[in-house]
Amino acid sequence: MSLNPASENPKSVFRAADIVLDSAYQGIDTKSWQSLFAQARSAKVEQFIADLFAGKHVNASEDRPALHSALRNLDQKPVLVDGKDVMPAVADVWHRIEALSNKWVGVTDVIHIGIGGSDFGPRLAIEALAHVPDIETRGMRMHFLANIDTAELGRILQRALPHSTRVIIVSKSFTTLETTKNAKAVVRWLKDSGRTESQIHNALFAVTANVPAAKAFGVQEEHIYPFWDWVGGRYSVWSAVGLPIALQYGFDTFKEFLAGAQAIDQHYRTAPLEENLPVLMALTLLYQQEQHGIKSFAVIPYADALDWFPKWLQQLDMESNGKSVDRNGKPVQFSCPVVFGSSGSNAQHSYFQLLHQGKEVIPIDFIAIREPMSHLPEAKEHHRILLSNCLAQAQALANGKQTDNPNNTYPGKRPSNLLILPKLNAFYLGALLALYENRATILGVLWNINSFDQPGVELGKVLAKPIEAALNNSATVAADANIDAITAQRINLFNS
Ligand code: F6P
Numbered sequence: 001m002s003l004n005p006a007s008e009n010p011k012s013v014f015r016a017a018d019i020v021l022d023s024a025y026q027g028i029d030t031k032s033w034q035s036l037f038a039q040a041r042s043a044k045v046e047q048f049i050a051d052l053f054a055g056k057h058v059n060a061s062e063d064r065p066a067l068h069s070a071l072r073n074l075d076q077k078p079v080l081v082d083g084k085d086v087m088p089a090v091a092d093v094w095h096r097i098e099a100l101s102n103k104w105v106g107v108t109d110v111i112h113i114g115i116g117g118s119d120f121g122p123r124l125a126i127e128a129l130a131h132v133p134d135i136e137t138r139g140m141r142m143h144f145l146a147n148i149d150t151a152e153l154g155r156i157l158q159r160a161l162p163h164s165t166r167v168i169i170v171s172k173s174f175t176t177l178e179t180t181k182n183a184k185a186v187v188r189w190l191k192d193s194g195r196t197e198s199q200i201h202n203a204l205f206a207v208t209a210n211v212p213a214a215k216a217f218g219v220q221e222e223h224i225y226p227f228w229d230w231v232g233g234r235y236s237v238w239s240a241v242g243l244p245i246a247l248q249y250g251f252d253t254f255k256e257f258l259a260g261a262q263a264i265d266q267h268y269r270t271a272p273l274e275e276n277l278p279v280l281m282a283l284t285l286l287y288q289q290e291q292h293g294i295k296s297f298a299v300i301p302y303a304d305a306l307d308w309f310p311k312w313l314q315q316l317d318m319e320s321n322g323k324s325v326d327r328n329g330k331p332v333q334f335s336c337p338v339v340f341g342s343s344g345s346n347a348q349h350s351y352f353q354l355l356h357q358g359k360e361v362i363p364i365d366f367i368a369i370r371e372p373m374s375h376l377p378e379a380k381e382h383h384r385i386l387l388s389n390c391l392a393q394a395q396a397l398a399n400g401k402q403t404d405n406p407n408n409t410y411p412g413k414r415p416s417n418l419l420i421l422p423k424l425n426a427f428y429l430g431a432l433l434a435l436y437e438n439r440a441t442i443l444g445v446l447w448n449i450n451s452f453d454q455p456g457v458e459l460g461k462v463l464a465k466p467i468e469a470a471l472n473n474s475a476t477v478a479a480d481a482n483i484d485a486i487t488a489q490r491i492n493l494f495n496s
Contacts, residue, residue: 010029010030012026014280016263016267016271017263017428017431018422019277019419019420020420021280021281021417022418022420025394025418026363028284028287040273041273044445045279045446048442052065052441053069055079055080055082055230058450059450059452061453062453064230065230066235066451067081067086068437069262069265070090070230072258073087073090073265074258075262076091081228086228086230093225093239097240097251097254101251102251104166107138107166109141109164110141110247111156111167112143112144112170112244113167113168113170113179113182113186114168114179114207115176116176116233116234116319117232117233117235117236117315118207120308120312121234121236121242121312122144122237122242124306124309125237125257125426125429126142126144126248127308128305128306128309128429129245129253129425129426131305131373131374132426133373134375135253136249136250137248138250140247141159141160142248143156143159145186146178147178148178148181150185153185157186157189162189162190163195166205167183167186167190167204168206169207169208169214170243171208171210172208173210174206174217177461187200187204201220204223205223205224205225206219206224207225207243208227209227227239232320232452234316235452238258238261242257245426249426254426257426257427257429258430259427260430260431260434261430262430263431264435265434268434278435278442281365282442285443286443289334294360294361295337296338296340297317297337297338297363297364297365298340299339299340299341299367300343300347300366300367300393301343301366301368302343302369303369304346304373306367309341309367310341316436316437317336318336318339319454320336320444320449320451321335321336321440321443321447321449322335322336323449323450323456326447326449334447335449336443341364344393348389356396356410357409361413362414363415363417364394364415366394366418368387369423369424370423373424391418396410398412398413398415400413400414419432419435467487467491474495476495477491
């Protein structure tokens with residue numbers, strides 16, 4: 001990507017909460033930036049940000065606000081949902097999380113049962129923070145049980161000690177099949193391990209927006225941590241869904257996590273569009289779509305601790321914005337590209353060949369952390385190598401290399417952002433997640449998409465029911481209203 005002549009180089013380094021964004025390798029000149037900001041203004045981005053934080057019903061299809069920001073509103077300034085301040089209820093849950101996190105002495109294992117938004121956030125946080133040098137940890141084994149595949153269940157039950165295990169069932173709806181089935185299986189295991197009814201009762205906890213369903217499942221009311229329908233599942237790690245963070249690393253660390261996100265919210269609400277990191281990040285993607293028709297986007301954290309980050313982002317971006325109609329049901333020109341990624345430098349030895357020389361141009365967000373993640377004697381040198389790889393990849397992708405041999409030619413002009421975190425701790429992890437949450441919502445505005453519903457996940461769930469019944473009945477199946485001929489043939493392959 002040949003940079004513009006110096007005089008034309010627009011500002012490319014921006015800061016929010018000590019996080020740096022360098023967009024220089026996007027190859028966007030001053031004129032293009034101006035037109036991107038004009039586009040953002042005509043999409044009413046500023047009005048959307050105000051509406052989002054004011055609790056307006058930005059989730060129009062479900063007629064509700066999207067107020068995950070209230071969950072990290074540590075100042076407790078009132079946040080009104082339909083005229084009622086939600087902060088007292090939010091603060092009450094904080095107090096209960098704090099009390100619980102001080103109480104769990106002698107617990108060896110926590111089985112956190114949840115999937116999608118009820119899994120990725122806490123799983124990422126537990127994994128990422130485990131790598132923070134000197135972090136205070138209670139040293140519990142945190143098991144995340146999401147998949148209905150009993151491989152995961154089996155692995156966890158082999159390791160957990162039933163008499164000192166606590167179980168947290170996390171489900172906004174409390175109807176998700178994987179979660180309720182896995183919860184029943186874990187209760188069955190506790191019983192089979194000789195735990196009494198009352199011991200099981202004491203070991204079960206729930207985090208949900210459907211308190212009656214959790215009670216009906218058998219979780220006692222004092223063990224239920226509520227959240228609310230104005231929090232989207234994939235935006236919910238800031239609620240009691242993030243309980244494992246407080247249990248493992250203490251309530252102060254959980255608060256730091258919220259504080260990092262709050263700092264980004266503060267920036268997002270107040271910074272002009274020209275300095276606003278989530279807006280700038282969204283606009284760089286929009287530019288690459290509009291100018292170069294890109295269809296995929298990669299996020300590569302040069303930090304092993306953030307290996308789960310791309311998986312978290314996949315749900316956030318693609319479940320939020322992977323849609324082909326706009327808020328009015330009209331076809332959109334652009335929407336969410338395919339999101340993928342994994343930690344560098346490992347990723348270099350996997351799909352970077354395609355990033356450098358493949359036919360498709362794929363914009364990348366590189367994420368780097370200034371400080372090494374260990375105190376080992378090799379830490380400084382290895383970290384220098386890690387960072388040099390990150391910088392070198394971005395440069396190679398942007399500038400390419402011309403040679404006489406087409407096989408050794410790198411086309412270049414492959415855009416990327418660089419995000420630099422001062423260090424990885426709970427604060428900057430919270431800030432990083434909030435940056436991308438806010439970016440996702442801005443992309444939704446730019447594409448005129450509702451980023452807070454996910455109707456596309458329903459059809460498959462409905463169809464799975466008759467198919468399961470057919471698989472359970474080993475008779476030969478014929479196509480019917482619910483099962484087409486190809487699927488009937490496939491069921492018969494399993495049943496034969
Ligand atoms: O995959 C669909 C989905 O509804 C996600 O939006 C959500 O994060 C996940 O399932 C789990 O839902 P719940 O928290 O209600 O169990």
